[in-house]
Amino acid sequence: MGLEHRWSQFLEAVKTEIHATSMELFELLAPVEEAQDELVLSHPSEFMAGVCAETSMNGMIFDMVVAHWPGDPPKRVRVIYRPSEVQPERATLPLFQRPSDTAPPAPRPVAPPVASRPSIGSPLNRTMSFQAFISDNSNEEAFYAAERFAKLEDAAHFNPLYIHGQSGTGKTHLLHAIGNHVNKCAPERPVLYFTGDQFATIIIDHIRARRVDLFRSATQLEGAVVIVDDVQLLANKTKTIEELFNLFNWHRLRGAFLAFASDLPPGDIPGLSERLASRMSEGLVLTVSTPLYETRVAIAQTWAESLAGSRDVFDAEVFELLADLFNTNIRELQGAVKRLNLRRELKGLDHLDLATARQMLSVEMAQRQSKSPEDIARIICEQEGVSFEKVRGKGRTTRLVQARMWICGLLREETTLSLVEVGKLLKRDHSTVHHSLGRYEKHLETPAGQARREALRRALRAN
Missing domain, CATH: 3.40.50.300 (P-loop containing nucleotide triphosphate hydrolases)
Structure with a gap:
């Protein structure tokens, strides 16, 4: 199969994946050679060839080639300038506009050659829809x-x-x-x-x-x-x-x-x-703020379904572990689900239990626990204006109760401590910790609660 034929197949495959705006760019590119794991393309505009070679647009071109190239994809893509004696005929629609599916476009003056008017902007990710967005009080x-x-x-x-x-x-x-x-x-x-x-x-x-x-x-x-x-x-x-x-x-x-x-x-x-x-x-x-715990669990389950076809490939406790570990950034949570599923497939496992998931995420868990639980508790106490010793005591003042609530909530988010282990640190039983976590989740339903959590997290990162 010749290079020209493979390029034609690539254009057909990519046509359904990206917006017409970006398609204009690919249609102006021409294959030059494919050798030593490198695909060389040319563009008839010297300016646009430079843009494609030196900016983030090169990454977009490479990603699309890797995803849709017929056969083994190249490891590098390079765009060079090669003038064309005959400029290709182009549609008269302005840049970024797609023709209507139901009616022909109104007559308009013929546009200048597209080679002198580069397409500008990024393609949209078609998987990001309102239907795929999981909403809660945070957003x-x-x-x-x-x-x-x-x-x-x-x-x-x-x-x-x-x-x-x-x-x-x-x-x-x-x-x-x-x-x-x-x-x-x-x-x-x-x-x-x-x-x-x-x-x-x-x-x-x-x-x-x-x-x-x-x-x-x-x-x-x-x-x-x-x-x-x-x-x-x-x-x-x-x-x-x-x-x-x-x-x-x-x-x-x-x-x-x-x-x-x-x-x-x-x-x-x-x-x-x-x-x-x-x-x-x-x-x-x-x-918008960090999604609540239940929402993070639902997001992890949704990604598992999209990757493996069913959420049942992971134990329910695995999703809870992921929601606890990756509690500030949904991209990190999605990346962790992908890594876990990849490691599950590499090991040939039909099902992933909590113990195996902990082993697979040992590096991430160690990174998340760079501060000891007591260090985290003491930093929170300092921010709340109370002493750690009094928080562990029998006092029931509003400030002490509030500090215990933040300690319980953030220890569950920033570490993998169980309720019993959090209780031991605070000299409380696990049912008291569970009650504090309920108050914590309720508090996060308010903008003030979300803002305070972010302030405490910044303090933890700064110390």
């Missing part, structure tokens, strides 16, 4: 707002939408779900999705090429939905922030819909201009 407001926002015609009070919270709490999933819903229900609307680092890289590349005007013309699309993730990565990047402000203003003045996500609220991002921060805040700003 229900953001989930509801994102669903309403994605309906567009009913989203005036939600626009612009800004979601912030620590890494691994579902912000990216909600943004992709918005984009996927718009692509499905309003395919005539262009969806522009960027990550903060990709947006900065694209701006830098265009500045170097002295073609910022090219970026502006490619992104100024009527009726677009603009989505920018990880806005905090633009901190102190003055020129990039200026271009984001221009993009925001151009679309906002035309009634477009804009959604953002960040680890920080708009006003806390260093170097973000006051005018941009205020515009981002004029719609709806919402916070």
Whole structure:
């Protein structure tokens, strides 16, 4: 099978996996050679060949080739510049827009050759839908707002939408779900999705090429939905922030819909201009926090089902262990489920019990227990303004009871201690610890409780 034929097969396979925007990029690439585990591709635009070779776009191309290459995939992909005497005929639709399934596009002027107008933006992850998102008190407001926002015609009070919270709490999933819903229900609307680092890289590349005007013309699309993730990565990047402000203003003045996500609220991002921060805040700003314990268990079960076809390949206690160990970042939890399932398959096990799972996760468990349980308890006592000795005593003042509650909850999240072991540390029986954990979970249903937990976690990491 020749290289040209394999490339054609690859294009057919990838066509169903990515948005039409990214497909334009792959259709302009041409195979040059495949040798020594390296696939060499060419692009007819010198500028875009450089972008593909030096930015995060190269990683996206490589990932798609590895996933869909017919036969053994290459270990490296390199993009070079090779001019084409005849530019390929391209559709007259603007960048990012997909043709409607039900009606032909309205006549419009013929677009310039696509080789001079690079596709900009990242493909959406089609597995990230609203149906696949597990919601609880930690994210229900953001989930509801994102669903309403994605309906567009009913989203005036939600626009612009800004979601912030620590890494691994579902912000990216909600943004992709918005984009996927718009692509499905309003395919005539262009969806522009960027990550903060990709947006900065694209701006830098265009500045170097002295073609910022090219970026502006490619992104100024009527009726677009603009989505920018990880806005905090633009901190102190003055020129990039200026271009984001221009993009925001151009679309906002035309009634477009804009959604953002960040680890920080708009006003806390260093170097973000006051005018941009205020515009981002004029719609709806919402916070997401770490999902509750039961939700983490459900997420782990869902991932096990998607990987192995059934959650029954893991003992119920294994999901509880995972939810305890990986309690601050859902990406880490999902990664742990994948590693456990891989290790189960390598050992040829049909079922994974708790003891075997503990052995398989021994490294992760050791890393999580770098502080002793007593160290954790003493740090919490210091933050709560009480002594560890009094917490272990018989006192029942509000501050002592509150400190015991936080110690019980965080020891269960930060260590693998059993209820009995936590009770021994605090000189309490396991039923008292169980009662404290019930109060702890109830406390986390409030924004104040979630904020206090995050503050205590930061203190644990800082000490």
